[in-house]
Amino acid sequence: TRGVYQDNSEKCHTSNFGSLYSMVLPGKRKPEEPGTGGTAKPKEVLRYLEEHAYMGGVFLWTFMDYYGEPAPFRWPGISSQFGITDTVGFEKDSFYYYQSRWTETPMVHVFPHWNKEGLTIDQGVTEVRIFSNCHTVELFLNGKSFGKKKNDKDGLSWRIPYEPGCLKAIGVKEEQTIEATRKTSGPTDSVTVKERFCGADYSLFEIQGIDSEGIEVPTADELVAVLVKNGTILGLANGDPADLDGYNCQEKKLFSGKLMAIIKKEPGKVPLIQAALKKVE
Structure with a gap:
């Protein structure tokens, strides 16, 4: 999931x-x-x-x-x-x-997210995994290195003490350096909207929960209301395998921080989408 x-x-x-x-x-x-x-x-x-x-x-x-x-x-x-x-x-x-x-383009992916909620922490220690095509990868937590490892094609793993903050992986491939981060977030404060796909007739917009400092909230599950101008909402979906609320709607909960809006465009116009957290009474 x-x-x-x-x-x-x-x-x-x-x-x-x-x-x-x-x-x-x-x-x-x-x-x-x-x-x-x-x-x-x-x-x-x-x-x-x-x-x-x-x-x-x-x-x-x-x-x-x-x-x-x-x-x-x-x-x-x-x-x-x-x-x-x-x-x-x-x-x-x-x-x-x-x-x-x-793929050949240098990449690093580090997981899990870094919010304590939803992690398995055993005696203060939790697992971190990395997928990368770089030659070496070094893992940092709040600036402290937990070692550099030669890459393994099946991925790398560390067990490190959990503390909130910034988890960072730095990969090196030949002369190129690339990094990926996971940051501990606060409570969901608002959402961002970005276009993931733009076709002739349809657009897909990703809606992401963020905290008051703009950090993505990977565990966000708040209800979001969506409005669109110059288009029609065909559906809202979040990827939850047990979401029974239907898709032809104008509001839906975030799941693992995200939500997708599928928009049918009006001919010759650019769809404008607005999304906001909805308070549940």
Whole structure:
């Protein structure tokens, strides 16, 4: 489930660190049991491809979550969970694994988010993972280095003491340096809107919850009201696999901080979109 790092059967959420729910066996299982975390894990897929040189490529099921087959859960789950993106098209962490394996432009992706809420912290320590195609990656928390590691194609992992602040990964590839950060946020104060796609007839707008300092809130779940001029709202969607509120609407909750608005344009006009948090009485 995008942006989620703990299994939660009541919410139909699975952890991006590897769910213990199985696609083929009932209930929560042990890590080595069949189907836990999916039946075709990204690393296993690419490892199989490498070991069979006669293969020309792989077919990934699926790129995007879809409605139906809510395994490993049932109602109120209504969508699959094994896509590389959610039902809206927002990228999950596994998206960046494939990016690190299939692209040359230097990239670094660090996860999880850095809000204490939703993390598994054991005796003050939590796990950090990185996908990158750089030669080396160094991890920092609030300016303190936790070591530089030679990159592994399957990703890197650290266990570090949790403290709020700024988590930063710096990757080096030849003469290029690139970084990625995760910052602890405060409560959701407002939202930002940016256009993700502009077509001839339709546009997609990403709505993101932010705190009073402009930091993205990765756990935001507040209700957002959306208005549009020079267009029509065809739907609002958030990627929550158990969202039962419908899509033909003008307000919807953020999920893991985000929401997508699908807008049909009026001919010859540029759609103007306005989004704001809505107070629930």
